[in-house]
């Protein structure tokens with residue numbers, strides 16, 4: 001329904017007067033008692049008018065029952081078109097729909113959840129054999145096919161230095177696969193940077209814990225180094241009493257659990273007991289019994 005389709009802005013008189021017909025239709029569609037005052041009327045076209053009624057239902061603040069009525073040309077009766085509940089200009093609406101992949105936040109995943117990674121995820125780039133094609137050293141690969149073709153063409157008659165050689169990448173991929181290191185995709189440079197920024201923010205030098213720490217993780221015995229380029233700036237904390245236990249920490253992070261910075265104070269040793277054998281202390285035996293502790297007692 002839109003006033004933009006209106007050819008005549010003057011409402012048809014019979015349609016405009018059919019408020020009771022519209023209200024009855026709205027009350028039939030709505031729950032009892034939730035159709036309020038007649039608030040507006042919209043001319044939809046020639047002899048087509050929509051009557052708007054306030055909706056008094058909880059949770060639909062500002063919404064309106066819209067009942068469209070129409071009258072055929074030269075007809076005396078107004079008939080009902082449709083009844084719907086529509087939001088008004090001040091109605092409470094749900095926010096714009098956002099795809100789940102944009103709504104997802106760290107920590108939202110639970111056991112059994114699957115999180116597909118987009119094919120063009122900027123955090124990843126192809127690994128050794130990330131493409132769909134066969135590995136470079138496969139007999140099916142284009143490089144090997146070229147090699148075979150060249151041999152078949154009796155290029156072997158030329159100097160040895162001119163012979164096409166098997167691609168070096170192929171052997172790396174084959175070895176990687178044998179060692180179980182084959183991954184279709186690996187972290188891209190961008191992926192490394194965003195991960196490093198995230199970890200630095202959580203467990204980096206600017207955190208209050210690091211600012212108050214007696215020393216940094218780089219000199220801590222609980223720091224477990226990590227491999228790769230990230231190992232130059234990060235490690236894993238393995239101190240169960242540290243707030244960063246099991247976390248990737250910046251080498252410039254630190255906490256009070258540093259293995260060397262805080263020395264455990266030695267337990268205080270009580271002074272040896274002193275036994276005075278040269279005098280006797282008088283002890284009171286009753287509530288009224290006084291005694292001069294300094295007076296010498298019976299020997």
Ligand code: SF4
Pocket residue numbers: 215216217220221222223236237238239242244245249253254255256257258259
């Ligand atoms: S115990 Fe503290 S200083 Fe040591 S590695 Fe863990 S976070 Fe760093």
